[in-house]
Amino acid sequence: MHELSLAMSIVQTATELARQEGAARVVNVTVRIGHLSCVHEEALRHAFTLAREKTPLADSSLTVIPVPVRIWCHTCHAEQELPSMQRFACPSCGNPSGDIRAGQEMEIESISLDDITAETTDDNTPHP
Amino acid sequence: MTTPRILEVRTKILKQNDETARAMRQQFDRLGLLVVNLVSSPGTGKTSFLLETLRRLRKQGEPVAAIVGDLETDNDARRLAESGAPVRQIMTHGLCHLEADMVAQELADWNLADFHYLFIENVGNLVCPTSWDLGEHVRLALLSVTEGEDKPLKYPGLFNTADVAAITKCDLAEACEFNRDLAMANIASVRPGMTVFETSAKQGTGIDQWLAYLASRRHAECHAG
Numbered sequence: 001m002h003e004l005s006l007a008m009s010i011v012q013t014a015t016e017l018a019r020q021e022g023a024a025r026v027v028n029v030t031v032r033i034g035h036l037s038c039v040h041e042e043a044l045r046h047a048f049t050l051a052r053e054k055t056p057l058a059d060s061s062l063t064v065i066p067v068p069v070r071i072w073c074h075t076c077h078a079e080q081e082l083p084s085m086q087r088f089a090c091p092s093c094g095n096p097s098g099d100i101r102a103g104q105e106m107e108i109e110s111i112s113l114d115d116i117t118a119e120t121t122d123d124n125t126p127h128p
Numbered sequence: 129m130t131t132p133r134i135l136e137v138r139t140k141i142l143k144q145n146d147e148t149a150r151a152m153r154q155q156f157d158r159l160g161l162l163v164v165n166l167v168s169s170p171g172t173g174k175t176s177f178l179l180e181t182l183r184r185l186r187k188q189g190e191p192v193a194a195i196v197g198d199l200e201t202d203n204d205a206r207r208l209a210e211s212g213a214p215v216r217q218i219m220t221h222g223l224c225h226l227e228a229d230m231v232a233q234e235l236a237d238w239n240l241a242d243f244h245y246l247f248i249e250n251v252g253n254l255v256c257p258t259s260w261d262l263g264e265h266v267r268l269a270l271l272s273v274t275e276g277e278d279k280p281l282k283y284p285g286l287f288n289t290a291d292v293a294a295i296t297k298c299d300l301a302e303a304c305e306f307n308r309d310l311a312m313a314n315i316a317s318v319r320p321g322m323t324v325f326e327t328s329a330k331q332g333t334g335i336d337q338w339l340a341y342l343a344s345r346r347h348a349e350c351h352a353g
Contacts, residue, residue: 002225002256009141017135027132031141038255038285085284087317096320100288106141106259112132 007047011057014111018056023113026056030063034105069103145260148228152263162346163246165262168270170252173296175204176329178247182211184335191242195234196249197226225256254283265349272297273306277314284318292323299328
């Protein structure tokens with residue numbers, strides 16, 4: 001369950017950014033998760049619902065963009081998407097390549113902020 | 129209520145861990161300390177492999193140390209201490225992997241300039257440790273002959289973050305009907321060109337090649353010593 005550690009990092013980073021930006025709430029977090037990153041999307045979503053409690057992300061949604069594995073083929077001189085993670089070889093010419101260009105991502109791409117300043121919500125008034 | 133504003137972030141989820149790891153690696157480089165992170169499933173024989181590694185390096189007169197991560201117990205640390213090397217246990221109490229700040233905390237009061245090699249035996253797990261950089265120079269993925277030849281196909285993520293691989297318990301290969309060629313082909317399939325050490329800690333085979341590799345990496349990576 002390393003997804004809980006990841007979810008806590010996501011919440012921590014988004015909380016800091018929201019504070020820097022003077023926003024009261026984070027409405028959505030978009031992450032890019034590579035197929036090779038060993039992150040289970042459902043486990044991450046579940047962990048996120050636990051990690052966001054009592055933070056500015058309490059009502060936030062999580063958008064996950066899966067990133068397929070892409071390698072560079074040194075024979076075709078082209079980037080190729082791998083149809084299978086069990087075979088690191090060019091799908092066109094069949095030559096092996098371990099030159100990974102995408103698919104290992106674990107990134108926060110963007111966050112959506114509710115642009116009400118933190119000061120105006122200090123009374124914890126619920127949002128409409 | 130205003131429309132939500134989208135803020136482009138483009139940052140790694142584990143940015144903080146990566147920064148801690150990078151700072152540690154710079155420190156290791158300056159001190160001439162080569163750091164190795166050992167990753168495998170539970171029962172692959174990481175501890176036996178590491179014990180033999182520590183013993184041989186000490187016999188060569190190399191100052192070595194080790195840190196070992198486990199969910200519970202300090203059994204592995206006690207076994208590794210039989211080598212005579214300083215060893216510390218990190219008990220994660222349920223956490224399935226080591227993180228950079230755990231290692232940093234453990235190293236805080238060690239005089240790292242005293243050592244040439246530091247080994248970090250990760251928690252036995254083929255999935256979770258792959259995401260956390262611990263500041264190591266070398267990540268070793270271990271696979272035992274008792275686990276079956278298809279482990280690399282099942283865990284391509286690990287084999288693609290590791291620098292080199294070791295097959296352990298080769299003394300049991302025949303009894304397990306281990307198909308060596310198939311295992312090598314599977315490793316090459318998920319990680320073309322990966323260097324693989326075929327070892328038996330019990331019989332002492334393959335360890336010399338592993339140590340020669342470590343010496344060459346230390347020479348290449350570290351600017352002191």
